[in-house]
Amino acid sequence: xxxxxxxxxxxxxxxxxxxxxxxxxxxxxxxxxxxxxxxxxxxxxxxxxxxxxxxxxxxxxxxxxxxxxxxxxxxxxxxxxxxxxxxxxxxxxxxxxxxxxxxxxxxxxxxxxxxxxxxxxxxxxxxxxxxxxxxxxxxxxxxxxxxxxxxxxxxxxxxxxxxxxxxxxxxxxxxxxxxxxxxxxxxxxxxxxxxxxxxxxxxxxxxxxxxxxxxxxxxxxxxxxxxxxxxxxxxxxxxxxxxxxxxxxxxxxxxxxxxxxxxxxxxxxxxxxxxxxxxxxxxxxxxxxxxxxxxxxxxxxxxxxxxxxxxxxxxxxxxxxxxxxxxxxxxxxxxxxxxxxxxxxxxxxxxxxxxxxxxxxxxxxxxxxxxxxxxxxxxxxxxxxxxxxxxxxxxxxxxxxxxxxxxxxxxxxxxxxxxxxxxxxxxxxxxxxxxxxxxxxxxxxxxxxxxxxxxxxxxxxxxxxxxxxxxxxxxxxxxxxxxxxxxxxxxxxxxxxxxxxxxxxxxxxxxxxxxxxxxxxxx
Amino acid sequence: xxxxxxxxxxxxxxxxxxxxxxxxxxxxxxxxxxxxxxxxxxxxxxxxxxxxxxxxxxxxxxxxxxxxxxxxxxxxxxxxxxxxxxxxxxxxxxxxxxxxxxxxxxxxxxxxxxxxxxxxxxxxxxxxxxxxxxxxxxxxxxxxxxxxxxxxxxxxxxxxxxxxxxxxxxxxxxxxxxxxxxxxxxxxxxxxxxxxxxxxxxxxxxxxxxxxxxxxxxxxxxxxxxxxxxxxxxxxxxxxxxxxxxxxxxxxxxxxxxxxxxxxxxxxxxxxxxxxxxxxxxxxxxxxxxxxxxxxxxxxxxxxxxxxxxxxxxxxxx
Numbered sequence: 001x002x003x004x005x006x007x008x009x010x011x012x013x014x015x016x017x018x019x020x021x022x023x024x025x026x027x028x029x030x031x032x033x034x035x036x037x038x039x040x041x042x043x044x045x046x047x048x049x050x051x052x053x054x055x056x057x058x059x060x061x062x063x064x065x066x067x068x069x070x071x072x073x074x075x076x077x078x079x080x081x082x083x084x085x086x087x088x089x090x091x092x093x094x095x096x097x098x099x100x101x102x103x104x105x106x107x108x109x110x111x112x113x114x115x116x117x118x119x120x121x122x123x124x125x126x127x128x129x130x131x132x133x134x135x136x137x138x139x140x141x142x143x144x145x146x147x148x149x150x151x152x153x154x155x156x157x158x159x160x161x162x163x164x165x166x167x168x169x170x171x172x173x174x175x176x177x178x179x180x181x182x183x184x185x186x187x188x189x190x191x192x193x194x195x196x197x198x199x200x201x202x203x204x205x206x207x208x209x210x211x212x213x214x215x216x217x218x219x220x221x222x223x224x225x226x227x228x229x230x231x232x233x234x235x236x237x238x239x240x241x242x243x244x245x246x247x248x249x250x251x252x253x254x255x256x257x258x259x260x261x262x263x264x265x266x267x268x269x270x271x272x273x274x275x276x277x278x279x280x281x282x283x284x285x286x287x288x289x290x291x292x293x294x295x296x297x298x299x300x301x302x303x304x305x306x307x308x309x310x311x312x313x314x315x316x317x318x319x320x321x322x323x324x325x326x327x328x329x330x331x332x333x334x335x336x337x338x339x340x341x342x343x344x345x346x347x348x349x350x351x352x353x354x355x356x357x358x359x360x361x362x363x364x365x366x367x368x369x370x371x372x373x374x375x376x377x378x379x380x381x382x383x384x385x386x387x388x389x390x391x392x393x394x395x396x397x398x399x400x401x402x403x404x405x406x407x408x409x410x411x412x413x414x415x416x417x418x419x420x421x422x423x424x425x426x427x428x429x430x431x432x433x434x435x436x437x438x439x440x441x442x443x444x445x446x447x448x449x450x451x452x453x454x455x456x457x458x459x460x461x462x463x464x465x466x467x468x469x470x471x472x473x474x475x476x477x478x479x480x481x482x483x484x485x486x487x488x489x490x491x492x493x494x495x496x497x498x499x500x501x502x503x504x505x506x507x508x509x510x511x512x513x514x515x516x517x518x519x520x521x522x523x
Numbered sequence: 524x525x526x527x528x529x530x531x532x533x534x535x536x537x538x539x540x541x542x543x544x545x546x547x548x549x550x551x552x553x554x555x556x557x558x559x560x561x562x563x564x565x566x567x568x569x570x571x572x573x574x575x576x577x578x579x580x581x582x583x584x585x586x587x588x589x590x591x592x593x594x595x596x597x598x599x600x601x602x603x604x605x606x607x608x609x610x611x612x613x614x615x616x617x618x619x620x621x622x623x624x625x626x627x628x629x630x631x632x633x634x635x636x637x638x639x640x641x642x643x644x645x646x647x648x649x650x651x652x653x654x655x656x657x658x659x660x661x662x663x664x665x666x667x668x669x670x671x672x673x674x675x676x677x678x679x680x681x682x683x684x685x686x687x688x689x690x691x692x693x694x695x696x697x698x699x700x701x702x703x704x705x706x707x708x709x710x711x712x713x714x715x716x717x718x719x720x721x722x723x724x725x726x727x728x729x730x731x732x733x734x735x736x737x738x739x740x741x742x743x744x745x746x747x748x749x750x751x752x753x754x755x756x757x758x759x760x761x762x763x764x765x766x767x768x769x770x771x772x773x774x775x776x777x778x779x780x781x782x783x784x785x786x787x788x789x790x791x792x793x794x795x796x797x798x799x800x801x802x803x804x805x806x807x808x809x810x811x812x813x814x815x816x817x818x819x820x821x822x823x824x825x826x827x828x829x830x831x832x833x834x835x836x837x838x839x840x841x
Contacts, residue, residue, distance in 0.1 A: 037802045041795055045813075048791035055784040055832060062778050066833060090779050198777070207774070257525075260683035267687055287687035288772050299774035448774045455776060462763045469759055473752050498800075500749060 034101065035108035043102040050098050054089030057081060061088065103195055110188050117181045125164055128171040128481045132492035135481075137506040140490045141514045147484040153516050154482035154489075157509070163480065171483035176476075180497060183471025190468055193461035201454020203232035208449045213306040213323045214442040217245035220294065220449070240294030240451075243274040247282075249303060249443040253373050262332070262371050269300050269445040285447070295451060302446035304328045304335055305355055307379050310437045311341050311429075319344025319434070325444045326355045327399060332369040333357050338401045342390050345433050350384040350401045352411075355441075379438050381419040382411025383430055409433075478502055480509060489513070525682055528623035535616035536637065536675060542609035543668045549602035550661035556596050557658075557733035602660055603651075609664075610648060613641045613671075624682045629698045630689055632829055636674030640667040643706040650710065654746060658737050662713040693768035701761040705821055707754030708793070712818030714747035715811035722808050744807060748800060751814055755793045762786055773835060781834035785824040792817040 021029060033039055058066025067087050071078040085092035132138055143150055147170040155165045155172045163174035208225040210218045218224055220242050230236075252266035269285040273293055285291045291298040305328075310321040319341060326337030339351040359378035360370035367380060384406035390396060409430040410416040416430045426437040477496040482489065491513070493506040617638045621628035628634045647663045650656055685694075721740040724730035737743070765786065766776040777783060796813040799805035829836070 037798065038804070041798050041802050041805065044791055044795045044798065048788045048795065051784050051788050051791070054779060055781040055828070058833065059779055062780055062835075063833065254684055257683060259681040263684055263686075265684050265687055265690075288691045290771065290774065297774065301774065450774050455770065458776065459767070462766070466756075466759055466763065469756055473756065498748070500745065 031108065034105050037109075040102065040105045040109065043098060043105060047095075047098050047102060050095050051089070053086050054095075057086050057089075059087060059089065061090075099195075103192060106188055106192065110185060110192070113181070114185055117178075117185060120181070121178055124166045125173040125175040125479065128168050128173045128483055129492075132481055132483055132490045135492040135494050137493035137495075137503040138491070139507055139510045140488050141510060142487055143484065143489045143514075143517065144487065145517050150484050150489055150513075150517060151482065154513050157513055157516060158480065158482070161509070170485075171481060174480045174482075175478070176480075177478055177496070179471050180475040180477040181472075183468045183473075183475060185468070185472075187465055187468030187472050190461045190464035194458055194465065197454045197457040197461060201457055202452065204234060204454065205450070205452035206230045206234050207451075209301075209446065210449065211325045211444050211446045212244070212246040213325060213444040214246050214249055216323075217243055218447065219243045220296075225449075240296065241276045242294045244291075244293070244298065244447070245272045245274075246270075246445055247272055249445050251303070251373075251443075253371075262373070264372055267300060267303060269303075269447075285445070295453070297450050299448040299450065300445055301448045302328075304333065304444055304446075305357060305374070305377075306442045306444040307337070307353070307355055307377075308439045308442060309339055309351075309353075309379075310439060311339070311345070311349070311434060312437070313345055313434045314432060316435075317344075323442050323444075324353075325446075326353065330369070331372065333372040334369040338399060340388050340390065340398075340401065342388055345429075347385040347431075347433065348388045348390075349429070349433060350386075350388050350403070350406055351436070352382045352384070352401050352403075354380045356380070357441075374441060377423055377441055379421045381421070381436065382414070383409045383419065383433075384411075385409050385431065385433070473498075476501060476505075478505065480506065482509075482513065525623045528619050529682055532616045532619035532623060533675075535612050535619060536671065539609045539612035539616060540668060540671050540675075542605055542612060543664050543671075546602050546605035546609055547661060547664045547668060549598045549605060550664060553596050553598040553602060554658070554661060554731075554733045556598060557736040558731065599657055599660075602664075603657060606644065606660060606664055607648060610641065610644045613637075613644060613667075617641045620682075624685075626685055627695050627699070629702065630685055630694065631678075631680050632825075633674050633678040633680055635698070635702070635825070636670050636678055639702045639705055640670045640674075642702050643667055643709050646703075646706040646710060650750075656710070656714070656746070658733075659710070659713045659717070662716065663709065666709065666713075688772050691768060691771065693764060693771070697761060697764040697768050700757050700764060704754045704757030704761055705825075707750050707757065708814075708818045708821055711747045711751035711754060712815050714743050714750065715814040718743035718747060718811045719808055719815075722811075740807070744811065747811065747814055748797075751793060751796060751817075755790075755797060758786075758790055758793065762790055778835075780836060781828055781832040782824070782836035785820065785828050789817060789820045789824060792820055 019025075058070055060067050070087075081087065085094070089095055129135070133140075151167055151170060151172050155167060155174075158165050158172065158174040161176070163176040164178075165172050165174045167173075206229060208228040210224065210226050212218050220239050222228060222236050222239065246269060248270040250266075250268050250270070251264045254260045254263040254265065257263075267287055271283055271285060271291065272280050273283055273291070274280045275294060283291055285298055285300045287300055290300070304326055306323040306325045308321070308323040311319050313319050320339070322339075324337045324339055326335030328335050335355040335357075337353045337355065339349075339353065341349040341351070354367070356367050356369040356378045357373060358369055358371035358375040359367050362368050367378060384401065384403055386406040388396075389402060389405065396402070408414040411418045419427050419429075419436065421427055421436070421438040423438055423441060426435050428435055476499040478499055479494045479496065481492050483492075484490075489510075491506050491510040493502050493509075495502045617628045617634075620634055620637060624630070624634075629638045643663060644667050647656070647659065717734075717737060718740050720730050721734050721737060721743055724734045725740055738746070765783070769778070769780075769783075770776040792813060796810055796817060799810040799813055828834070
């Protein structure tokens with residue numbers, strides 16, 4: 001054993017006697033640990049790693065249907081993952097813990113550095129080291145000029161190059177690039193700014209969705225939204241009063257390029273907007289070009305067909321009529337919609353409709369849509385009778401029909417075949433219940449209304465991040481000294497942080513200086 | 524007209540690939556020749572240096588540690604010439620594709636691969652004016668060749684009109700900057716790979732002999748760091764430009780879409796890389812590994828995330 005160790009080796013005692021740490025001692029210890037670069041780096045890499053599961057598994061916020069499907073497909077795995085909050089990874093306890101710790105660590109790093117930088121900004125450049133030749137970048141030249149002139153010339157030269165200077169005897173000490181640390185601090189502080197504005201500012205906003213059929217309008221009050229997601233601090237009286245009427249919705253279909261026949265582009269929602277105390281205005285909403293109104297943005301995020309359906313009783317009295325938005329199911333806009341007629345007929349009637357904008361018959365005899373434009377529209381209806389379940393006051397989706405307690409009266413595998421209508425057709429409902437008419441087909445636009453007062457602040461901080469990054473990474477911070485030793489002038493530089501051009505800068509300074517003193521470099 | 528241009532573009536791609544293949548062979552021949560450099564040259568180089576050391580201090584500092592001098596091998600010259608020719612063809616292919624489509628040539632995975640590899644090779648060629656990085660030629664050209672091969676066989680799609688969501692000036696800015704970032708990361712990863720090998724050699728472990736003719740691990744690390752810094756700035760800008768565009772197109776600037784997540788992960792890895800250089804115990808090989816992991820994440824983001832992950836960035840056209 002002893003031979004493999006140096007002779008002066010001293011084995012540490014069995015148990016290391018550590019100093020006793022009180023509560024403050026421990027707190028300080030953990031704070032030091034947390035704010036160390038090593039921990040920050042670990043947290044940063046951990047954050048990258050922890051973000052991965054959220055991209056592998058559908059997220060509640062961005063893909064709620066995906067989550068439902070996942071639950072249906074893998075109920076056991078779902079339970080486990082759900083316990084770990086994987087379906088809302090980015091607001092989960094563990095993900096939040098990592099980034100909060102990281103940001104606390106960041107703050108713990110930024111504050112002392114800011115203080116330190118503040119002092120450095122007001123301090124004079126440090127004393128000239130005794131042995132300049134030991135520094136990384138060093139060069140020298142012979143001189144016959146007296147020291148005072150040489151130093152004076154060097155000082156003005158350095159000042160011109162943006163250095164702060166201080167003369168110490170026969171030498172001048174200079175420093176530049178304070179902006180590097182400033183940029184660095186701005187970068188990190190702006191990151192905190194982004195986090196805070198996203199976290200707090202987002203709470204004052206809201207997002208809401210609304211489907212608007214051509215000819216209908218939307219008023220910005222809570223009750224007029226199809227769905228509404230308020231931020232934490234949102235108050236409903238903060239909704240700006242405005243009204244958006246959808247006058248027309250147009251789509252362009254590709255007719256020439258055979259590789260993309262029927263591809264829909266150029267969606268335009270023409271709207272008339274009205275704000276309190278102002279004249280109505282015509283505007284357009286397009287993809288990539290939202291409407292700005294009342295401090296909110298209105299986005300065009302979807303569209304489809306809304307057949308106008310009228311149901312009459314056997315005497316010809318209208319018991320129900322509306323343009324019903326049918327949800328698109330495929331690229332050719334085969335669309336699915338539901339009509340519920342609770343009153344006015346002998347029984348409650350629920351209708352599930354498939355709408356084919358350009359009907360084509362498959363080999364199986366079933367219908368399908370062959371093209372997304374309205375060339376040969378056909379509406380196919382399955383009719384159910386019985387209890388719609390609307391009377392208990394339980395909220396029901398207008399887009400789905402719970403057929404559990406209903407009887408199929410007409411439709412596939414029903415007593416009568418499904419009803420089929422073209423535009424302008426009226427057909428009899430089964431069981432002599434009455435008639436149903438398809439009078440016209442309108443288009444609908446689904447609008448997203450967003451209000452986020454913080455987003456400009458987020459952008460502001462994001463731009464600060466870039467500005468800080470650029471200055472923090474690319475402004476070189478360096479100290480340079482020019483010293484007269486007898487008949488020699490010495491030049492030296494010291495990099496503070498990454499500085500690949502330091503040597504070149506020192507040599508350049510030496511050349512300029514000696515040229516200014518009309519001297520030859522010491523070759 | 525469109526079809527003709529598309530055909531010309533494809534012809535240019537295949538020609539570029541043929542020339543790149545020759546360039547790749549020439550680069551590897553050069554590396555093989557470097558392996559044959561005898562240790563005698565080492566002593567020569569060192570004597571030269573110490574002789575130079577006796578001159579003025581000024582000179583001494585300019586001559587930083589030089590690797591083994593290799594005669595400018597013919598193979599290397601040929602390789603660079605071929606790469607340049609291949610790149611002209613390659614750039615023409617991207618340009619023709621853009622003209623055919625009447626828009627920027629990076630709206631689907633095929634076009635993105637085409638343009639991104641053109642910029643990677645372009646950056647590689649341009650960087651030579653700043654630093655002699657020709658030894659990376661085999662890696663960079665080999666990588667681009669592979670990517671072009673995959674793009675033409677697996678990602679090819681015909682020119683179709685741009686979907687509404689992509690009709691935005693941000694398509695030009697956001698994607699182009701992402702490509703620039705990617706190319707600098709590629710270069711950085713290449714340097715880091717060589718750095719790791721060089722570190723092995725310097726530690727006395729077995730490593731390819733041509734490494735003796737390349738810069739030291741520390742020099743490689745510094746080069747990689749500078750290249751990746753530029754990539755990181757571009758990537759940060761990509762992230763922000765993407766958020767601004769997402770706000771216009773989808774109504775929110777950040778929604779943890781799969782592509783957003785991976786762009787964030789990549790940003791975080793490279794942020795880690797930059798900090799690693801300032802952390803004791805992380806300099807050198809460990810940070811090099813981070814750079815390689817980061818670039819692998821970029822590739823993963825482009826290939827696997829685009830094709831197999833569900834998300835809003837569904838523009839692969841496949």
